[in-house]
Amino acid sequence: MGDARQYFNLTSPFAFKRGGALVDAQVAYETWGELNAARDNAILILTGLSPSAHAASNAADTSAGWWEEMLGPGKHIDTNRWFVICVNTLGSCKGSTGAASIDPATGEAYRLAFPELTLEDAANAAYELVRGLGIERLACLLGNSMGGMTALAYLALHPGSARGHISISTAPQAQPFAIAIRSLQREAIRLDPNWNEGRYDDVRYPEAGMSIARKLGVITYRSAMEWVGRFARIRLDSEQREDDPFGAEFQIESYLAGHARRFVRNFDPNSYLYLSRASDWFDIGEYGGGSALQALKTLALERALVIGVSTDILFPLSQQEEIAQGLEAGGAQVEFVALDSPQGHDAFLVDIARFGAAIAQFLARL
Incomplete structure (x- = not known):
């Protein structure tokens, strides 16, 4: 290629x-x-x-x-x-x-x-x-x-x-709802201790913050109607579940986690912050x-x-x-x-x- x-x-x-x-x-x-x-x-x-x-x-x-x-x-x-x-x-x-x-x-x-x-x-x-x-x-x-x-x-x-x-x-x-969502996405990144005022590297990387930001995005990119049609309340099989008492239990959670995993290391967090804010300002x-x-x-x-x-x-x-x-x-x-x-x-x-x-x-x- x-x-x-x-x-x-x-x-x-x-x-x-x-x-x-x-x-x-x-x-x-x-x-x-x-x-x-x-x-x-x-x-x-x-x-x-x-x-x-x-x-x-x-x-x-x-x-x-x-x-x-x-x-x-x-x-x-x-x-x-x-x-x-x-x-x-x-x-x-x-x-x-x-x-x-x-x-x-x-x-x-x-x-x-x-x-x-x-x-x-x-x-x-x-x-x-x-x-x-x-x-x-x-x-x-x-x-x-x-x-x-x-x-x-x-x-x-x-x-x-x-x-x-x-x-x-x-x-x-930008409308208030879109601004609110993007504001939360940026907050998730900035509150990740690894973000470190933008001074992260591959070892100390704001993985959790980027993951939450992406999940929030994916939720708003689709409609509630589609989530119901695709996932309903279907639960994960027991072997797919984590031991954590608050871990993922539903298919929708697992789907969002997969989306986030694919995105997190493929987009620079600071670039994300800049473009997200630019959208709010427009x-x-x-x-x-x-x-x-x-x-x-x-x-x-x-x-x-x-x-x-x-x-x-x-x-x-x-x-x-x-x-x-x-x-x-x-x-x-x-x-x-x-x-x-x-x-x-x-x-x-x-x-x-x-x-x-x-x-x-x-x-x-x-």
Whole structure:
């Protein structure tokens, strides 16, 4: 298995919205398909908090990507027609510069010396990449979850930089419920004694804190309805249980533990803290005199597709409606799709049939 990951060097110093700057920073990205002669068939994908740029397999890396069934030759996002770019968010730990990267000034990891990251900084980094690839205007900017907020920041900072926009299960600003959950996730990490103000290593690592943060996330990414359907109150077999009187007793507990185990060492805790806080800080209303609706009117799009899921408790359908109304008020032709997928917020990763159909239809008209 090769590595399809490419790197783009950002302007140095790269200034941050809340102050501070990075020297010699980069973003990691992958591409699929070919940029046409007119350079007008590019789609940029901005991801949720934890994915890498590897959205799908390609010649250089044949391993399955996180959106494997959505993207590729002849698939819903057809790379025979489109040139697709997926960028790893600035501040992440999957190739782009983040808190786990080496600070050239000290020769050590930035840790908490990393500047205060906002989604606007991530948006500006992605915009630099697109311009660096020689693309004046995107055919379509696609963002899901946190990436959807980053996409709104991208369009607010660079109006007219995309003809079309696909907004998936996201928010014009963080709501109290989402902020509360992310606040608890960050607290779990920070209360782990091994976090040590961000100065952990592989031996003393905030395993417990990261595990609780991930479990909390997974609970909110799906719906109560799905948990009932999948696990009900099924108990573990006696040999699967721990001796601890308060140990895991139900299948749902074991499922969450498995999810956490796979995640804990695969994502840097400080990067998690930075991206989580950046999500809480985001408010498109800052670009509309405090009004999200006014800000959404200014994004200068021709067409938009807004998709939400009725069972999403983290980014509820009402927020998708708000985005759709705002974009429509700004003169864009907007399609609003409300899906009743049982999988909650994670549905865009799982219910490919329904999401894919809506996306393919929209792209066919673009």
